[in-house]
Amino acid sequence: MNIKIILSLLNLFVFSITAYSQGNNYEQNYSKFKGLALTPPMGWNSWNKFACNVNEQLIRETADAMISSGMKAAGYTYINIDDCWHGQRDSLGFIHPDPERFPSGMKALAEYVHAKGLKFGIYSDAGSQTCGGRPGSRGYEFQDAQTYASWGVDYLKYDWCNTEGLKAEGAYMTMAAALQRAGRPIVLSICEWGTDKPWEWGPEVGQLWRTTGDIYNCFDCIEDHGTWQSFGVMQILDKQEGLRQYAGPGQWNDPDMMEVGNGMAVNEDRAHFTMWSMLAAPLIAGNDLRNMSKETTAILTNKEVIAVNQDKLGIQGFKLSSKDGLETWLKPLDDGNWAVVFLNRGDGPRKVEFDWKKNPITDELSKAELNASQTTYKIRNVWTKKAAGTTARSFKAEIPKYDVVMLVLSK
Ligand code: GLA
Numbered sequence: 001m002n003i004k005i006i007l008s009l010l011n012l013f014v015f016s017i018t019a020y021s022q023g024n025n026y027e028q029n030y031s032k033f034k035g036l037a038l039t040p041p042m043g044w045n046s047w048n049k050f051a052c053n054v055n056e057q058l059i060r061e062t063a064d065a066m067i068s069s070g071m072k073a074a075g076y077t078y079i080n081i082d083d084c085w086h087g088q089r090d091s092l093g094f095i096h097p098d099p100e101r102f103p104s105g106m107k108a109l110a111e112y113v114h115a116k117g118l119k120f121g122i123y124s125d126a127g128s129q130t131c132g133g134r135p136g137s138r139g140y141e142f143q144d145a146q147t148y149a150s151w152g153v154d155y156l157k158y159d160w161c162n163t164e165g166l167k168a169e170g171a172y173m174t175m176a177a178a179l180q181r182a183g184r185p186i187v188l189s190i191c192e193w194g195t196d197k198p199w200e201w202g203p204e205v206g207q208l209w210r211t212t213g214d215i216y217n218c219f220d221c222i223e224d225h226g227t228w229q230s231f232g233v234m235q236i237l238d239k240q241e242g243l244r245q246y247a248g249p250g251q252w253n254d255p256d257m258m259e260v261g262n263g264m265a266v267n268e269d270r271a272h273f274t275m276w277s278m279l280a281a282p283l284i285a286g287n288d289l290r291n292m293s294k295e296t297t298a299i300l301t302n303k304e305v306i307a308v309n310q311d312k313l314g315i316q317g318f319k320l321s322s323k324d325g326l327e328t329w330l331k332p333l334d335d336g337n338w339a340v341v342f343l344n345r346g347d348g349p350r351k352v353e354f355d356w357k358k359n360p361i362t363d364e365l366s367k368a369e370l371n372a373s374q375t376t377y378k379i380r381n382v383w384t385k386k387a388a389g390t391t392a393r394s395f396k397a398e399i400p401k402y403d404v405v406m407l408v409l410s411k
Pocket of ligand 1: 047082083130131132159191213214
């Protein structure tokens with residue numbers, strides 16, 4: 001044996017001993033924190049209303065309004081800053097907030113939010129820059145995760161602009177590993193717009209994943225921006241088809257943040273909120289909580305509708321039928337109860353007549369059954385907040401254009 005081989009064998013031996021005695025500290029855990037978001041996350045995000053106009057005063061006032069409006073009492077928890085909070089990276093690569101917009105720093109802001117019994121969320125991007133052109137996390141994932149953890153961040157929305165050459169699953173796994181290494185339980189909100197089927201790999205990596213491009217405040221429209229489009233409430237709803245089997249406690253399809261209170265008619269807002277509840281979607285308000293009309297507040301804080309969204313079984317609802325613009329949706333609930341929605345997306349009022357006994361329903365996914373010939377359910381209209389008879393008789397109603405009737409059936 002020549003001396004070179006002996007030396008390299010010796011080297012290998014010493015290396016193995018060292019690595020062994022230190023443990024495999026280069027190994028990463030590429031999966032999400034378990035036990036978070038067992039029901040769809042509820043909160044607020046700055047983007048839909050404020051876009052890049054974010055600052056610490058807005059965030060503080062929004063945290064205050066979350067409480068004074070009754071939103072916190074209704075279950076909303078997260079105060080999430082979206083794009084454009086960023087300043088520069090320093091010479092060591094650490095990210096800092098924009099010093100003019102966030103002069104007190106993110107740790108102080110997170111402490112303010114936490115002191116109110118709320119949780120604090122932030123935004124970054126898997127690419128070199130965010131969609132708003134601020135510094136992205138590519139190449140800085142572990143450093144950024146450490147920074148967020150040191151600030152007290154509880155929720156990270158992680159976007160997908162400027163990701164040339166990256167593959168989504170791997171890029172999101174890197175951030176999941178970085179959050180694990182930082183050691184703080186942080187919800188990872190995957191925001192790659194459904195491009196690379198995040199429902200297939202997202203459940204291991206994050207707690208929720210966007211299924212579509214961006215929403216905007218129109219009930220039934222598409223807005224063309226040239227290279228990209230944003231979608232109205234009905235367009236986003238239709239894009240959820242075929243995804244319900246991927247949802248469940250700790251893993252949610254995300255049809256985007258809400259536009260309730262951002263300019264649609266009250267009936268449209270009500271229908272939007274109803275459908276997001278039926279989809280077991282994250283309920284992230286996107287309006288100005290400091291200036292809500294009483295109608296907007298009533299929609300966002302309807303506890304019976306929220307209870308459908310937050311039902312602990314975590315089963316996403318499904319469309320039973322669609323005829324002449326009238327859709328019937330069902331969502332199995334805990335204890336054998338059901339939520340039922342009649343959605344009128346047609347061009348005028350529609351009459352509903354639903355004979356429960358003639359329509360026994362079995363949900364193939366959850367195996368839940370609604371059989372009114374065997375069980376008579378009490379019916380409650382959760383928007384009018386009134387009892388509405390039982391399933392012994394057909395349900396009849398007339399529904400205005402772009403509105404809903406939402407019922408909860410209980411044994
Ligand atoms: C993307 C996301 C939006 C928002 C913006 C911010 O478009 O999908 O939800 O975060 O970026 O620039």
